[in-house]
Amino acid sequence: MQSLRKEVEEYFASFGVPKSAFAGKEFVRVGNSIWLVAKGLKKPQEFNVQTSGLRIMHIVKWGLKPTSFALQLLAKHINKRICEVDEKELLNLIEGKPLARKMERGYVALKFKGKIIGCALSTGKKIYSQLPKLLMQSFKELLQ
Numbered sequence: 001m002q003s004l005r006k007e008v009e010e011y012f013a014s015f016g017v018p019k020s021a022f023a024g025k026e027f028v029r030v031g032n033s034i035w036l037v038a039k040g041l042k043k044p045q046e047f048n049v050q051t052s053g054l055r056i057m058h059i060v061k062w063g064l065k066p067t068s069f070a071l072q073l074l075a076k077h078i079n080k081r082i083c084e085v086d087e088k089e090l091l092n093l094i095e096g097k098p099l100a101r102k103m104e105r106g107y108v109a110l111k112f113k114g115k116i117i118g119c120a121l122s123t124g125k126k127i128y129s130q131l132p133k134l135l136m137q138s139f140k141e142l143l144q
Contacts, residue, residue, distance in 0.1 A: 004027050004029055004034070005022075005026075005027055007064070008022075008027050008034060008056070008057065008064075009022060011057070011064050011066070012066070012074065014080065014081060014106075015066075015071075015074070015077075015078045015079075015080050015081050015109060016077060016078055016079035016080040016081075017074050017077040017078060018077060021074060021077050022036070024038065024039050025037065025038060025039060026038075026039050027056075028053070029059075032058055032059040032060075033055050033057070033058055033059070034055070034056055034057040034058075034059070034064075035052070035053040035054065035055050035056065036053050036054045036055075036056045036070070036073075037052050037053030037054075038053070054067075054069060054070065054073065055067055055069070055070075056069075056070035056073075057070065065107055065119070065130070066107055066119055067119065068110075068117070068118030068119045068130065068131050068132055068135060069118075071109045071110075071116050071118055071119055072116055072117065072118065074116075075109075075115065075116035078109050078116055081103075081104065081106070081107070081108045081109055082108065082109050082111050082116075083099075083101060083103060083108045083109070083110055083111065083120055083122065083127050084111040084112075085099065085110060085111070085112055086112075087112075087143055090110075090112050090139065090143065091140065091143055093110075093120070093127070093128070093129040093131075094129060094131070094136045094139060094140050094143075096129070098126040098127060098128050099126065099127040099128075100125065100126060101122070101125075101126065101127045102124065102125055103122040103124070103127065104122060104124070105122055105123060105124040106121070106122060107119055107120070107121055107122075107130065108120050108121070108122050108127070110127075110129070110131070117131070117135075117139070118130070118131040118132075118135060119131065
């Protein structure tokens with residue numbers, strides 16, 4: 001079994017993210033979540049802290065799923081697995097309508113107006129939003 005660090009680094013490499021993007025950071029698995037934390041971070045003793053850092057991945061039944069916030073954080077490194085959308089396409093995705101687009105199967109970085117905004121899922125022929133509900137609501141309000 002490979003190390004958690006190697007598994008996460010290899011996964012994000014499929015988006016073009018170099019290992020150096022994670023320098024000075026550690027990965028911590030808590031349940032079905034993987035968190036990115038500063039190396040050597042100590043938990044405060046006076047609080048019952050379960051996790052610290054940023055949740056960057058979920059472990060789902062078919063593998064790893066990046067969080068939208070992780071893709072936003074790593075945006076400057078992402079140069080692969082990108083699905084660029086226009087305003088109409090983004091609104092459709094937010095409303096739960098799939099986007100007809102041929103792409104490699106799996107999770108992709110959703111890009112709008114030159115910015116990585118989150119995660120989407122490609123079936124190979126269609127794209128489905130994987131954006132968190134709160135983020136989708138914010139985008140919808142901004143676009144209307």
